[in-house]
Amino acid sequence: MSFDVLQEKIREKKNPTVAGLDARIEYVPEYIRKEAFEKYGVGLKGAVEAIWQFNVGLIDALCDIVPAVKPQSAYYENLGWQGMEMLERTIRYAKEKGLFVIADIKRGDIGSTATAYAEGWLSGAPIEGQVFKSFDADCVTLNGYMGSDSIKPFLEAAKGEDKCAFVLVKTSNPGSGELQDVKAADGRTIYEVMGELNEQIAAGTEGKYGFTMAGAVTGATYPQQIQDLRARLPHTFFLVPGYGAQGGTAADVKYAFNEKGHGAIVNSSRGIMCAWKKTGGDGHDFQEAARNAAIAMRDDIAQFVTVE
Numbered sequence: 001m002s003f004d005v006l007q008e009k010i011r012e013k014k015n016p017t018v019a020g021l022d023a024r025i026e027y028v029p030e031y032i033r034k035e036a037f038e039k040y041g042v043g044l045k046g047a048v049e050a051i052w053q054f055n056v057g058l059i060d061a062l063c064d065i066v067p068a069v070k071p072q073s074a075y076y077e078n079l080g081w082q083g084m085e086m087l088e089r090t091i092r093y094a095k096e097k098g099l100f101v102i103a104d105i106k107r108g109d110i111g112s113t114a115t116a117y118a119e120g121w122l123s124g125a126p127i128e129g130q131v132f133k134s135f136d137a138d139c140v141t142l143n144g145y146m147g148s149d150s151i152k153p154f155l156e157a158a159k160g161e162d163k164c165a166f167v168l169v170k171t172s173n174p175g176s177g178e179l180q181d182v183k184a185a186d187g188r189t190i191y192e193v194m195g196e197l198n199e200q201i202a203a204g205t206e207g208k209y210g211f212t213m214a215g216a217v218t219g220a221t222y223p224q225q226i227q228d229l230r231a232r233l234p235h236t237f238f239l240v241p242g243y244g245a246q247g248g249t250a251a252d253v254k255y256a257f258n259e260k261g262h263g264a265i266v267n268s269s270r271g272i273m274c275a276w277k278k279t280g281g282d283g284h285d286f287q288e289a290a291r292n293a294a295i296a297m298r299d300d301i302a303q304f305v306t307v308e
């Protein structure tokens, strides 16, 4: 329960950032792609092998720098069942390396269906009186805009396992204001209503750092809204995507943290995975480039936030 496990890992590494594992085949250096395609042919199987090699390389290069990784399910789903099997392997490998794994699945559905998702991603599937785990992530992202009954089954599944969830509140994309910034009858914006509902749903699950097991996604591209949400939601841990490739800066994300430098983690996916494309090399240096980009991000944020 709560975000204590993640907050501890952040404190150990003095680094409140998470590396996204969102590989498209064109992000993988050519020498890795070539070898995989020679072995398995140009197709889904070859692409899965190439991305697996890339993920292992990234995890090895980053595991002593970042506390967490966030694979986005879409980049595995688009390779079919072989992609999903590789996602399961990636999650297992990252956990073996001591990383906290946030499975970015953005799910949300009626209670019975949400329970099935929650079993698959968090607690395991109950079969003939036994529980069988598959993806076994530490945390998931959810789209809770269907309401509290679409979130609660995930919190139920996460209970007793030191697991948790992030619920979309104010997202980083350009269209996020179309619905999320609309004012409700009581004058609050929809994202404020969502954030407060989410904090209420999980009330009572606060851990030693004071955060409940239901975190919130607050995009780095909307710093004013992050500031608003930090003030409204003192018990909510924030996932802040949108740093780097989407234009968010360290000065923008600083508002997500409390006075102790706790309560938030900032994501970068393309900025770390694709760093090798900016070194002028042919990709053989992808691990060093990713590592340097992760260190630069950590040091950039440290100019504004000190994690106590």
Ligand SMILES: O=C(O)c1cc(=O)[nH]c(=O)n1[C@@H]1O[C@H](COP(=O)(O)O)[C@@H](O)[C@H]1O
Pocket (backbone or CB within 6 Å): 020, 022, 072, 104, 141, 170, 171, 172, 173, 217, 218, 219, 241, 242, 243, 244, 245, 246, 267, 268, 269, 270, 271
């Ligand atoms: O839930 C998320 O992680 C998420 C929410 C959001 O509002 N915006 C957002 O970009 N994301 C995810 O964060 C990652 C951002 O990737 P980069 O822009 O490459 O750093 C992707 O995996 C997105 O799916």
